[in-house]
Amino acid sequence: MKKKLYIIYPVLAALVLSFAGCVKDYSDPARATEVNVNTSTKGLTGVAVSLQSRYAAGRGNIYNTITMSGFLANELFLVNPGNTAELQLSLGGTSLDGGNTVIGALWSNSNKIIYDANLVLSNAASISDKPYVSGLVGYATIFKSLALGDLAAFWEKVPSGTGENVTFITRAEAYTKIIADIDLALANITANPISTAFLGNIPAGIDIPNTLRALKARYALYGGNYTLALTTANTVDLTKKSGFQHNATINQNGIYVAVTGTNNLWQPISNTLGLPAGLTPDPADKRLPFYLSENLTIAPRWRMNGFAAALTTEWPVYLSGEMTLIKAEAYARQATPDVALALIELNKIVTKKPAADPYGVGADLPPLVGPLTPAQILTEVYKQRSIEMFLSGQRLEDSRRLARPQTERKRNFVNYPFRERDQNPNTPADPAF
Secondary structure (H helix, E strand, O other): OOOHHHHOOOHHHHHOOOOOOOOOOOOOOOOOOOHHHOOOOHHHHHOOOOOOOHHHHHOOHHHHHHHHHHHHHOOEEEOOOOOHHHHHHHOOOHHOOOHHHHHHHHHHHHHHHHHHHHHHHEEEEEEEEOHHHHHHHHHHHHHHHHHHHHHHOOOEEOOOOOOOOOOOOEHHHHHHHHHHHHHHHHHHHOOOOHHHHHHHOOOOOOOOHHHHHHHHHHHHHHOOOOHHHHHOOOOOOOOOOOOOOOOOOOOHHHHHHHHHHHOOOOOOOOOOOOOOOOOOOOOOOOOHHHEEEOOOOOOOOOEEEEHHHHOOEEEEEHHHHHHHHHHHHHHHHHOOOHHHHHHHHHHHHHHOHHHOOOOOOOOOOOOOOOOOHHHHHHHHHHHHHHHHOOOOOOHHHHHHOHHHHHHHHOEEEEOOOOHHHHHOOOOOOOOOO
């Protein structure tokens, strides 16, 4: 049955036009109509499966978010300045404008993912098999949430939807929308647990309920709802993995293909991970050899390892350590900060052995010693997130949220793509920095 679902990909591909901005109409009246695709279980499943390919494969959202955050928050070193878009990102400041192709690709791809996810969500109710519908809704919601979250990570305002002359909403409103969508998906799953039939028709690797809860915790934190972030992070099973699985043929690890396997684009900046003095990793930190390989004969010295080590390496949707660090930050940000509980959560990360982590990410260091002030806790949270979640595409968000000096960033937000501005009169003004 799984093989049959893949047959629809050429039909789906025929539906996809150039998607320069969120104002585009993604349907093509000259080809197969959306109705043809979206009136059957098979069609909706095919659209849902295509979301993962668009997000995780090639130079999709994983590549673009890591590249943008990595350069703008000082995680990356540019190997070849002939890569113009990446060169502009490495320079930051006024070198970046709306013509940058990496920025444009993230904008377009995210809007396309949101559009297609909405097709699934709006048509899933027509299927009578409710446990199957729960799977469709949960799976599509994951990618819609990730795509909208990616937009909010890099732009001051984001589209309120897709369509002609779409309006824009604040990042806080975007996070509220994400959480509302996730709550609906979780309610569906609670009422009708996901069927094995659905799970057999999607790529293996993603734990749908656990991932929805993890993303809810993430975006509650980013939206400043620390109580919700804490309570939700406590519901995530930290023993489970959830990731994008790859193989050596049609579904390769995109970062390996573009970066690790070529050594002609970018690499990690150094074993400091780009952190300033006072926050650099302990040389004994076992996360360093997890994320970095070292070449003492051919530059650059520090190379990608970890989740970009091979064509087949799985790329996580989230790490269990992220949930623990969300708890630490949330405790420190309560109206009455609980620094003792925050320190306990931090020390779970600092002392964790690689074998105790589902993906093998562990520092295995001596515990931090208190007492620490709330400000010191938050500084340590930033340090540990920067190491534990190295090159996850989230450091720029972390740097802003945790009030790091602006000198540690090359931009706070990026410009809106020229193609969006040319087509949509509602496009906001570009950021000052």
